Amino acid sequence: MSDKQINDPVYKTDALIAEDIDAYLDMHQNKGMLRFITCGSVDDGKSTLIGRLLYDSKMIFEDQLAALEADSKRVGTQGQEIDFALLVDGLAAEREQGITIDVAYRFFSTEKRKFIVADTPGHEQYTRNMVTGASTADLAVILIDGRKGILPQTKRHSYLAHLIGIRHIVLAVNKMDLVGYDRDIFDNIVRDYREFASEIGITDFTAIPISGFKGDNITVAPSDNTPWYEGPSLIDHLETVEIANVAAQARSFRMPVQWVNRPNLDFRGFSGLISDGEIAPGQQVRVVPSGKTSTVKSIVTMNGDLDRAVTGQSVTIRLEDEVDCSRGDVLAAADDPPESADQFESTLVWMSDEKLIPGRGYWLKLASQTVTATIAEPKYEVDVNTLDHLAAKTLDLNSIGVAEVTTDRPIVFEPYSDSRQLGSFILVDKITNATVAAGMIHFSLRRAQNVHWQPTSITRENHSAMKNQKPAVLWFTGLSGSGKSTIANLVEMRLARMNRHTFLLDGDNVRHGLNKDLGFTEADRIENIRRVGEVAKLMTDAGLIVITAFISPFRAEREMVRNMLPEGEFIEVHIDTPLSVAEERDVKGLYKKARRGDLKNFTGIDSPYEEPEKPEIRIDTTAMTPEEAADFIIGKLIP
Amino acid sequence: MQRLTHLERLEAESIHIMREVVTETQNPVMLYSVGKDSAVMLHLAKKAFYPSPPPFPLMHVDTTWKFQDMYRLRNKAADDAGMELLIHQNPEALERGINPFDHGALHTDMWKTEGLKQALTKHGFDAAFGGARRDEEKSRAKERIFSFRTASHGWDPKNQRPELWNLYNARKAKGESIRVFPLSNWTELDIWQYIMAENIEIVPLYMAKQRPTVERDGMLLMVDDDRFPLEPGEEPQMRSIRFRTLGCYPLTGAVESTASTLPEVVQEMLLTTTSERQGRAIDRDAGDASMEKKKQEGYF
Numbered sequence: 001m002s003d004k005q006i007n008d009p010v011y012k013t014d015a016l017i018a019e020d021i022d023a024y025l026d027m028h029q030n031k032g033m034l035r036f037i038t039c040g041s042v043d044d045g046k047s048t049l050i051g052r053l054l055y056d057s058k059m060i061f062e063d064q065l066a067a068l069e070a071d072s073k074r075v076g077t078q079g080q081e082i083d084f085a086l087l088v089d090g091l092a093a094e095r096e097q098g099i100t101i102d103v104a105y106r107f108f109s110t111e112k113r114k115f116i117v118a119d120t121p122g123h124e125q126y127t128r129n130m131v132t133g134a135s136t137a138d139l140a141v142i143l144i145d146g147r148k149g150i151l152p153q154t155k156r157h158s159y160l161a162h163l164i165g166i167r168h169i170v171l172a173v174n175k176m177d178l179v180g181y182d183r184d185i186f187d188n189i190v191r192d193y194r195e196f197a198s199e200i201g202i203t204d205f206t207a208i209p210i211s212g213f214k215g216d217n218i219t220v221a222p223s224d225n226t227p228w229y230e231g232p233s234l235i236d237h238l239e240t241v242e243i244a245n246v247a248a249q250a251r252s253f254r255m256p257v258q259w260v261n262r263p264n265l266d267f268r269g270f271s272g273l274i275s276d277g278e279i280a281p282g283q284q285v286r287v288v289p290s291g292k293t294s295t296v297k298s299i300v301t302m303n304g305d306l307d308r309a310v311t312g313q314s315v316t317i318r319l320e321d322e323v324d325c326s327r328g329d330v331l332a333a334a335d336d337p338p339e340s341a342d343q344f345e346s347t348l349v350w351m352s353d354e355k356l357i358p359g360r361g362y363w364l365k366l367a368s369q370t371v372t373a374t375i376a377e378p379k380y381e382v383d384v385n386t387l388d389h390l391a392a393k394t395l396d397l398n399s400i401g402v403a404e405v406t407t408d409r410p411i412v413f414e415p416y417s418d419s420r421q422l423g424s425f426i427l428v429d430k431i432t433n434a435t436v437a438a439g440m441i442h443f444s445l446r447r448a449q450n451v452h453w454q455p456t457s458i459t460r461e462n463h464s465a466m467k468n469q470k471p472a473v474l475w476f477t478g479l480s481g482s483g484k485s486t487i488a489n490l491v492e493m494r495l496a497r498m499n500r501h502t503f504l505l506d507g508d509n510v511r512h513g514l515n516k517d518l519g520f521t522e523a524d525r526i527e528n529i530r531r532v533g534e535v536a537k538l539m540t541d542a543g544l545i546v547i548t549a550f551i552s553p554f555r556a557e558r559e560m561v562r563n564m565l566p567e568g569e570f571i572e573v574h575i576d577t578p579l580s581v582a583e584e585r586d587v588k589g590l591y592k593k594a595r596r597g598d599l600k601n602f603t604g605i606d607s608p609y610e611e612p613e614k615p616e617i618r619i620d621t622t623a624m625t626p627e628e629a630a631d632f633i634i635g636k637l638i639p
Numbered sequence: 640m641q642r643l644t645h646l647e648r649l650e651a652e653s654i655h656i657m658r659e660v661v662t663e664t665q666n667p668v669m670l671y672s673v674g675k676d677s678a679v680m681l682h683l684a685k686k687a688f689y690p691s692p693p694p695f696p697l698m699h700v701d702t703t704w705k706f707q708d709m710y711r712l713r714n715k716a717a718d719d720a721g722m723e724l725l726i727h728q729n730p731e732a733l734e735r736g737i738n739p740f741d742h743g744a745l746h747t748d749m750w751k752t753e754g755l756k757q758a759l760t761k762h763g764f765d766a767a768f769g770g771a772r773r774d775e776e777k778s779r780a781k782e783r784i785f786s787f788r789t790a791s792h793g794w795d796p797k798n799q800r801p802e803l804w805n806l807y808n809a810r811k812a813k814g815e816s817i818r819v820f821p822l823s824n825w826t827e828l829d830i831w832q833y834i835m836a837e838n839i840e841i842v843p844l845y846m847a848k849q850r851p852t853v854e855r856d857g858m859l860l861m862v863d864d865d866r867f868p869l870e871p872g873e874e875p876q877m878r879s880i881r882f883r884t885l886g887c888y889p890l891t892g893a894v895e896s897t898a899s900t901l902p903e904v905v906q907e908m909l910l911t912t913t914s915e916r917q918g919r920a921i922d923r924d925a926g927d928a929s930m931e932k933k934k935q936e937g938y939f
Contacts, residue, residue, distance in 0.1 A: 021906040029832060033645035104780040105773050107826045114645040116824055128801055135803040249641075258658040263691040271687075273655045273805070278641075302689040310641045314654035314687070327662055351801050365806050368662075426806045433810040435800045 027111060034243055037118040037133045037166075039157035040143030045174045049143065049212035050119055053235075054108050056219060103133040112239040127384065127398040128351040130160050131438055135424070138243040139168035141234075146179045146209070150192050155200075156384045162202050163347065163400070163440075165420055168241055169197075169205035172234065177211040181225040200387065206241075208234050249311040252333040253277035253285070254414075254422060256367035260326055261316050269300055269316040270325055275367065275421035277333065278310040279317070284334035287325045288412045293334045294319040328369040330412045330422070338422060340410040341444035347402055347416075348375070350395035352429070352436035358394065359526040361408075361560035362436065366425035369411050372563050373427065374530075376404040377523075395437075404445060408563065416440035430556050431610075463543035467501045471540035471569060472637065476549045477558060477612060478575030479604050480590055481582040483621050483629075484549040487575060490630035492547050498638070500545055505532055507550040520601045526557055533561035540569055545637075553603045555610040573633060574615040579604045581622060646833055653680075653821040654687040655805060656784060657768070660819050661694055663809035664766035667819075668725070670755075671697040671716075673709040674885045675841050676770035678716070679830055680822055682839045684768075685720055692721035698767075700758055701728045702750035704739060704887035706863050708842050716840070727758035739889040740868055746887070756792045759816060766809070766817045774826045784823045790814035831905045844882045845904060847896040851875035858892035883908070 016024045040046040106117040118133030120126070134140065140161040144154055161169060171193055179185045190207045197205060208217055209226055216223035221233035232240070254276040261269040279285070279296060286293045297318040299306040309315045317331060325331070332338055350356055356375060364373035378401035381392035395401045416423030427437040464471050474491065476484040485506055492504045511518070515531055518524040529552050536546045552558055562570040582604070583591040594602035601607045612618075617636050619629045643651070660667050669684060671677045684693040697717050717724035729737075732749040739746045759767060773780045783802045788794060800808055809817060822830075834841060851862045853875055860867075862875045867889065869875070880893035881904070898907045 017906055017909045021902045024909075025832065025835070025902060025905065028828075029644070029646070029836060031645045032642055033648045105824065106780065107774045107824070109645075109826075109828070114826075114829070132801040132803055136805075258655070259662050259688075261688065261691055267690060271658055273651060300689070302686045308641070310643070312643050312648055312651055314651040314658075316689070363810065365808065367806075368659075420804065424804045424806065426803055426808060428808050428810055433808070433812060435803075435808045438801070438803045 028109075031109065031112060031114055032243075033114045033116070034139060034238060034241070035116045035118070035137045036139040036141060036238065037120055037130070037137040037161070038141045038143060039120060039130060039161065040174075041153055044143040044145045045212045046119070046143050049141075049172070049174065049210070049218075050106055050117060052212050052215065052218060053115075053117070054106060056108075056215075103129045110235060110239055115238065127156075127160065127349065127400070130157065131164055131349045131351075134161055134164040134166060135438065137164075137166055139170065139238070139241060140166045141170045141172050143172050143174050144189060144193075146173050146175045146185055146189070149189050150196065152385050154193070155196060155387075158197060158202060159200050159384060159387060162200055165416060165440075167204075168243070169202055170234070170237060171205050171207040173207065173209045174212055176209045176216055176226065177214045181209070181216070183226075183228045186229075206231065206237055208232070208237065210234060248276050248419070249278060251276040251419070252336040253279045253283070253331075254333075254338060254419065255279070255315075255317070255331045256369070256412075256421070257325060257327055257329045257331060258368050267318070268322070269318045270331060271314070271316045272331070272368070273314045273421075274309055274311050276311055276419055278308060280308045281305075285317075285319070285331050286334040286337045287323055288330045288332050288337045289340040289410060290324060290329070291337075292323040292325075294321040294323050296320075330367070338412050338414045338419075339444060340412045342407045342410045343445040344405050344413070345379075345402065345442045345445060346405050346425075346439045347400065347442065348378075348395060348405075348427075349438045350397060350399050350401070350436065351438060352434055353397050354429070354432075354434075354436065355397075356395040356403075356437070357526065358403075358523050359530060360554075360556050361430060361563070363428040363430060364405070364407060364411075364425050364439075365428065366411055366413060367422055371411055372408040372560065374406050374560075375427075376406070378403040402442075405439065405441075413441050413444070415443055430559055460541040460543065463541065465543075467543040469500055469543065469545065471543050472545050472571055473536045473540060473561070473565060473569060474545070474547045474571050474573055474633065474637070475536075475552070475558065475561065476547070476573045476575055477552045477615075479577055479579060479582045479609055480551055480602070481585045481587055482575040482577035483626060484551075484575045486626050487619065487629045487633070488547045488549040490626055491633050494630055494634050495545060498634075500638075501543065502545045502547060503539055505536060505546060505548045505550075507548075510550075520607075522554075522601075522607075525601075526554070529554075529557040529561065533557075533564050536561070537564050540565065551603050551609070553607065553609040555612070558612065571617065571637070572612050572615040573617045573619065574612045575619050575621060575629075576611075577621045646829065646836060649825055649829060650683065650686070650833070652805070652824065653683045656807070656819065656821040657684055657687040657693075659807050660766050660768070660809065660817075661688075663807070664817065666762070666764050667695040667766040667768065668698050668759075668762065668764040669693070669695055669722075669768040670770075671699050671713065671724075672770065672885075673699065673705065673713045673716075673842060674770070675830055675834060675845060676772065676822055676825075678839050678841050679825070679833055680768060680770045681716060681720060682837060683821065695768075696723040696725050698725040698727065698758060698762075698764075700751060700754045701726050702746070702754070702887050703728060703733070704746075704750075704889060706842070706844055706861070706885065706888045706891075708844050709885060712840065712842050725758070725762070727754055727761070729754035729757060738866075739887055746890075750887075759792065764816065765811070766819055768819050768821060770822050771820050772825050772827070772830075773820075773823050782820070782823075784820050785809060786818045786820065787811060788816050788818060792816070827908065828905070831901070831908065835901050835905075842885060844885060846901075847879050847881040847899045847903075849877045850880050850893070852878045852880055852893060859895065860891075861888055861893055863888040 038046050104119045106119060108115050118137055120130040120133035142157050173186055173189050186209045208231060209229055210217045216225050217233050219233055219235045222229040255272040255274045257270045257272050259271045261271050281296050281298055283296050284293055285296055297320045299309050300316040358377045359374055361372045361374055364371050378392040378395055380389040381399050381401040383390055392401055414422040423441045425439045426435050429436050476488050478484050488504055492502050495502045510532060515528050518528050532548060536548060539546045593599040594605040603609050617633055699713055729750055737746055737749050771779055783799050785807045852859050853873055878895055879897055881896045882891060882893050885891060896907060898904045
């Protein structure tokens with residue numbers, strides 16, 4: 001092992017630990033914390049730098065070092081030298097490939113701060129990982145190989161760091177030892193970077209010439225090799241830079257309510273993490289979106305009530321009045337509450353192999369609120385290499401775009417530039433439950449606020465009572481030719497004979513009128529179902545029993561309609577006919593056309609049918625006649 | 640302007656995570672191993688829901704081979720927190736008398752890995768809190784705070800959900816479950832500092848005392864009860880020892896030490912030059928990817 005390459009550990013005052021542990025502990029009890037990310041490629045010496053930070057802070061123990069030494073000889077890329085990259089690459093597959101493919105978190109501390117480092121990869125296809133690591137970071141260290149200068153990936157990393165709202169950028173010009181510690185080389189890189197940075201809105205950054213391998217300007221600056229450098233060492237800078245919390249704490253108070261604490265009838269508290277501002281007993285708060293106000297009675301913790309609580313603390317707040325407030329609401333300063341809206345312009349970073357489907361319903365989680373959201377076709381996509389805006393119909397894995405987001409009910413939010421907590425959201429696929437995108441809100445599109453809900457005096461309950469029936473939607477789904485329309489028609493006739501008020505919405509008929517502008521692409525099919533769902537909903541508001549007969553092949557869209565309606569009113573009826581049987585019947589001759597290729601996107605042939613997993617009613621048409629099926633459905637609907 | 644200390648920020652984050660789990664899953668449980676990390680995790684749970692008791696049970700996946708001091712503190716801690724304590728012992732391992740002296744790696748596999756899977760399946764828990772930290776071991780550094788397990792409790796490190804801001808996606812299919820690690824961002828030093836700051840009760844074995852020991856394969860083992868099979872001529876010797884990590888007593892190596900107070904323990908930890916898990920036989924038994932492999936099989 002080449003000990004001479006590594007300086008002695010310097011952050012930890014071993015002498016103080018040995019002589020006066022109590023004084024040492026006192027000092028460390030009141031440290032601050034800084035989270036940062038390192039961006040750079042394998043070749044920029046990123047892992048070496050992180051390895052050095054860990055080593056210098058004595059986060060590497062002797063047994064780990066021994067293992068590292070052995071590994072370095074076996075699979076290392078530094079010859080007989082210590083390969084710090086091995087220390088920070090965790091998973092077996094990655095170690096074999098010699099690359100980091102995920103986000104890893106590292107920890108070290110100095111006397112002034114604890115640091116959490118998100119180690120993120122520099123490869124183009126891993127935008128997703130860098131955005132993930134950056135989302136919790138206060139600062140970004142952008143590594144540059146002094147021999148190469150600014151590369152396309154430097155720009156990409158800087159753009160992403162800026163996009164995710166990191167206001168502190170460190171430009172670490174690494175491998176200075178390999179360019180003879182040449183001041184001109186450093187100055188030129190800084191000049192080039194400044195020019196590019198101002199183009200993307202980065203107004204301030206700190207440039208430091210370093211050598212992760214030799215240790216220059218990591219802990220002490222200037223190093224003997226760089227007497228011309230006048231700035232701080234990397235550690236000095238990380239220890240003293242003023243972090244983002246300051247800005248958040250200066251804002252008006254906001255706390256998304258996570259949980260209502262109700263141990264007994266005498267205690268009711270609202271628990272959450274304060275996202276912005278601060279709060280004290282006696283201050284006026286408003287529950288958003290309801291708008292009700294009250295006064296803070298106390299701030300409760302197990303260690304006693306607090307006089308004051310600030311951004312970043314998890315607390316439980318009691319109010320003077322019994323106001324309605326639950327998970328998803330936001331407690332906010334009464335005189336400056338956040339807005340609520342149901343339509344926004346947002347930046348989206350797509351994180352899934354399955355591309356964005358405009359119009360499809362996704363779960364959107366913002367703070368403690370979860371709602372259904374649909375995304376419009378993107379306004380544009382950003383090329384992360386050139387930063388050009390490109391036309392886009394969708395977003396693929398690792399692409400970044402700007403699009404309108406519409407939620408099924410208003411949510412409380414703030415622009416991301418004001419609040420990282422209330423301006424960020426994730427999108428979740430309703431079927432696979434995967435996190436498919438990260439979003440940052442620019443502003444609301446105010447349409448929701450301009451078109452107020454018209455309160456009507458005759459309610460849906462009145463409509464329903466007058467008709468003496470419970471409204472419902474019988475949603476028939478199944479392959480073309482499965483018998484949906486036939487059975488639906490029989491069901492409606494039987495209901496009519498029982499004096500029930502009904503309406504049958506048939507797929508083919510709707511396409512002649514309401515939806516004549518729509519084709520059969522995936523996006524159009526989704527819009528087709530959305531409109532039918534909205535019409536069905538209006539009809540149930542009018543008290544009707546609605547019967548629909550649409551192929552409706554996608555689970556997500558059927559779930560979207562289910563979520564539009566009050567619980568229990570959506571009754572999914574799966575007309576289950578095997579493809580071979582439906583194709584043999586081929587009443588309209590459509591299967592033949594599709595097989596010939598004259599009809600594109602035909603369900604069952606070149607477009608999938610996603611069977612219902614748990615339909616309320618399933619009809620096996622190979623075992624029942626249409627009349628028996630209709631009777632069976634009526635029996636389920638009106639027992 | 641009030642700046643939060645690193646411990647205050649870590650505490651707030653852990654509490655936020657616990658509250659999210661309670662509202663977004665149906666049937667959570669807290670795995671409690673009686674070690675110092677479990678002690679901190681339990682303390683944070685009490686704080687997160689105060690004045691209510693934590694709205695989930697504690698579960699100890701027992702191997703019957705823990706230190707006696709651990710069993711004592713386990714029962715007391717659950718009582719103090721006002722929580723239900725579930726104890727699971729793998730009935731098959733019990734029947735076959737699986738033990739660390741005769742069965743080696745099978746002991747960990749059956750009591751811990753299989754035992755944990757059985758317990759989670761038996762009670763239908765869909766979320767389980769664990770006290771693992773990312774600084775413990777390399778493959779943990781990349782694990783999410785919300786870590787998904789298939790219906791057969793496997794972990795797929797290539798298919799983890801991205802975790803952004805403090806927005807946790809707890810949605811899962813039927814049969815799938817989540818392991819949640821609220822201490823992910825804590826280090827060993829943070830744990831000790833928090834134990835001191837909050838005056839949290841821990842198993843006395845962490846502090847040095849004269850205890851009966853024998854030396855085997857370079858490990859110092861404590862003779863904690865009369866099930867310890869002594870070799871011919873082997874005599875337990877009294878030594879001043881303590882433990883940096885606690886597990887089954889026949890598998891847990893002690894260190895000779897005189898650190899009998901918390902500050903002394905921290906002092907020793909800071910000046911020491913070997914990592915915490917080194918005292919455990921478990922990480923070393925299958926080369927350098929052994930923990931990752933164990934996790935894919937369902938070990939916590």
